[in-house]
Amino acid sequence: MAKENTAVFTFFGASGDLAKRKLYPSLFKLYQKGYLKDRFAIIGTSRAEWTDEQFEQIVAESISGIKEEAKDQASEFVSHFYYIAHDVTDKAHYAALDELITKLDEQYNVGGNRLFYLSMAPNFFGQIALNLKSEGLITEEGYNRLVIEKPFGRDYKSAKQLNEELTSTFEEDQIYRIDHYLGKEMIQNIEALRFGNTIIESMWNNRYIDNVQITLSEKLGVEDRASYYDTSGALRDMVQNHILQIVSQLAMEQPVAFTDADVRVEKVKALRSLRVYTPSEAAGNFVRGQYDAGDTGNQYREESGVPADSNTETFVAGKLLFDNYRWSGVPFYIRTGKKLADKFTRIDVVFKKPLIDIFAFPQKSDAALQANVLTIYVEPKSGFALKVNAKSTGQGFETEPVNLDFFQDADKEKEVPEPYERLLHDALEGNSTNFASWSEVAYAWKFVDVIRKLWDIEDPNFPNYLPGSMGPVASDELLQRDHWAWVYKLNK
DSSP, X not given: OOOOOOEEEEEETTTSHHIIIIIHHHHHHHHHTTSSOSSEXXXXXXXXXXXXXXXXXXXXXXXXXXXXXXXXXXHHHHTTEEEEEOOTTOTHHHHHHHHHHHHHHHHTTOOSOEEEEEOSOGGGHHHHHHHHHHXXXXXXXXXEEXXXXXXXXXXXXXXXXXXXXXXXXXXXXXXXXXXXXXXXXXXXXXXXXXXXXXXHHTTOSTTTEEEEEEEEEOSSOOGGGHHHHTTTHHIIIIIIIIIHHHHHHHHOOOOSSSSHHHHHHHHHHHHHTBOOOXXXXXXXXXXXXXBOOOSSSOOGGGSTTOOTTOOOOSEEEEEEOBOSTTTTTOOEEEEEESSBSOOEEEEEEEEOOOSXXXXXXXXXXXOOOOOOEEEEEEESSOEEEEEEEEEXXXXXXXXXXXXXXXXXXXXXXXXXXXXXXXXXXXXXXXXOTTSBOHHXXXXXXXXXXXXXXXXXXXXXXXXXXXXXXXXXXXXXXXXXXXXXXXXXOOOO
């Protein structure tokens, strides 16, 4: 049975696109499943001068497509929403906000539980946190939790300053840094796959694994995010958070227990052992790209809002190395980019071939044993596949690769919580397993900063890949130098 959670939510940035597309529908799903029932209230804040009724209408529209038969539930759910116009830089506005939160706390018998969600420009994060404390919105009764969206800083220095501002009000265990990739079903399955199966974990090391490949591919370009994206780029937007979070789960040691504290300890240990490159090492182990014009659409530099001389990368590929006993000598190859062949996320774990191919001697063909590959399909389909070698059907004795696979069926896929639904529930429960700790963020920035500083002083040869490809040629050459190739490649 679902456990009812009680809280007053305050959404800073309630008029934003993320709130309408993800947050309100996710909260409604929690309501439908019984994780929210009667004892909750949601306050939306922004500069817009809306009434409660206008805000309720916006929320109702955002959840209208979930279930036609849920109209009665939707009406009751929306009645828990309230609105207050708020300038986060004006301390006087916090008194009115506190008065409303206190009123709703008593009205809904919430018990002092306050959850503040910051879904707005990150330059306001620190100021909001400081004002929440100075103006008395942090309560002694119940809990106070702060949920914040990325980006968390632009580099290590700015991230450290932001963290100091947040921790002057909130303790580390009260801060929930959202990374929606950590809410994805198959990312959370990494730990179940590794630590729930002796056959997998016993081979999860440099004795048996040759390399690990992580691909986060996007089919679309920057679309309407150009103004943000051009100040960020693929390295900051994808590698520093999503990809390094996935890497830490793949590389971590087994935690003492499956608790948020123990899992975070091991993720931090893994990121501490990630080799921070020198500038010359970064130049040899990372490549970047920017998409050109294709049959339809513009090249990146011609997108609306992008400077004609922009050197912002829309593609990154790199080789990561760990300096620890488990992973010494095993490269982790990563790549991500926009306007690639398709939209998907996958992890390919490539195992070492047998030292001796005993089947090669009697074979008359050139076929040789292929490497075993464990593939974790994150999206759009969810599942696993293990490529093994088997005997070909027929006379003689030749081998061929076959797949042992499992994929979620359509009915079960419908039951899988959306990432924001899962993460909002975890924040209500006080479970920070799938949120990034400050130490994880810090080590990720220290790794990325070297690459970013190098690229900021180099003049790249952009654009250097076509839409519909899997990135620039240099991405393939990165693996070819180690006598490997990307497991997923286009049949061209």
